[in-house]
Amino acid sequence: MSAPGPYQIVEADYGSDQAALRAVREAVFIREQGVPAELELDALDPRCRHVLARDAAGTAIGTARLAPDGRIGRMAVLDGWRAHGVGSALLQALLRIARQDGLPRVGLHAQETAIDFYRRHGFSPVGERFEEAGIVHLAMQCRIDRPVAVEDRPAAVVATVAVVAAARRQLAIHSRALDPGLYDHPRVLEALRRFAVAGGGPQVRILLQDAMAVQRAQAPLIALCQRLPSVFALREAGDPVDRENPVALVASDTGSYYLRPLGHRFEGETEHGARARTRQLLRAFDEAWERARPCTELRALGL
Structure with missing residues (x-):
């Protein structure tokens, strides 16, 4: 499958990029996956570090965030851009930010369909599967103070x-x-x-x-x-x-x-x-x- 086109990963400014961040997340989580809007949008957003994937025209095609405690979340890539490395690039950008911030490890709640994706990036399961926003998840962690x-x-x-x-x-x-x-x-x-x-x-x-x-x-x-x-x-x-x-x-x-x-x-x-x-x-x-x-x-x- 050929890629739709070039893209770049940038660290977002939450104030000025909020509309772009939410456009991607609403498309993926709310409209596609049926997550209630009141669960997807939370008060933690302004305190997080966010990254954006933009296509050649500057349109947002993917996003993810890193919370102050090292939890990665809100990883979303628009349907037409999946399986082209966008998710990996977003994740690696957040891992670089986490290392720069001196975090020894990061964690996340992986949707069941994404567990193998995170495992290939060095994440290990923690505990048993559970349900969050009506979707099966698994808690995973990755040490970033040593090679994967x-x-x-x-x-x-x-x-x-x-x-x-x-x-x-x-x-x-x-x-x-x-x-x-x-x-x-x-x-x-x-x-x-x-x-x-x-x-x-x-x-x-x-x-x-x-x-x-x-x-x-x-x-x-x-x-x-x-x-x-x-x-x-x-x-x-x-x-x-x-x-x-x-x-x-x-x-x-x-x-x-x-x-x-x-x-x-x-x-x-x-x-x-x-x-x-x-x-x-x-x-x-x-x-x-x-x-x-x-x-x-x-x-x-x-x-």
Whole structure:
């Protein structure tokens, strides 16, 4: 399913953005899910930190909030924009705010249909299911003062998309052969495309360990690299130590990373707002990048 178009995530000003916040929440919670208006609108709103997703025209398409006690809520995305990473981007924006505020953990009440979504983002169940506003929920918590474990392919896709979405101008990707099942996933490809065309001089450096395998597989990401050669740079590790390095990584210039100690597996860890740890990872990447050779054979159109 292709995305309806580009979007951006911004922190909202409750005073000036109140109408946009409520328009999304009323559409999703009140009209779609049948939540009573007196339950959806509460006195906590003005004390919360809110984030908004806006489309290219500036129209609000999603929102979520973070209460002073660390509870995430009112996560809502308009129907036509679901399954395009908007919810993940909103959630990661709130997690970054929570880390900036020094919160050690956050919690939420997940609707039953969204439990797996939050689990993939590192949230764990607390207690038993319960009913709230006529909808089955489960309380969940996430520690944000330490990395979140990534355990399977769906979580790996979520983690990769979140790191790409968090980047401002620079991304670094270290992969043996662009990991089938991850860098050919439609959501990952769309996140990279969106980052590449967003403007502001984005740069994506991709360090491979087996360029020939990528060429043989005709990896979909290479086609994007060929269409946007001013954004994507490709190199192959040449030093024997670098070629045998099992680590895989995607990291941004904002302190977000997803690290896999064994690059042929999806298991690893991800973290946002971890600037010191990300700088450490990028230093090792930069050193290997300088020793690597440009992959000119992957630049030609029509693999």
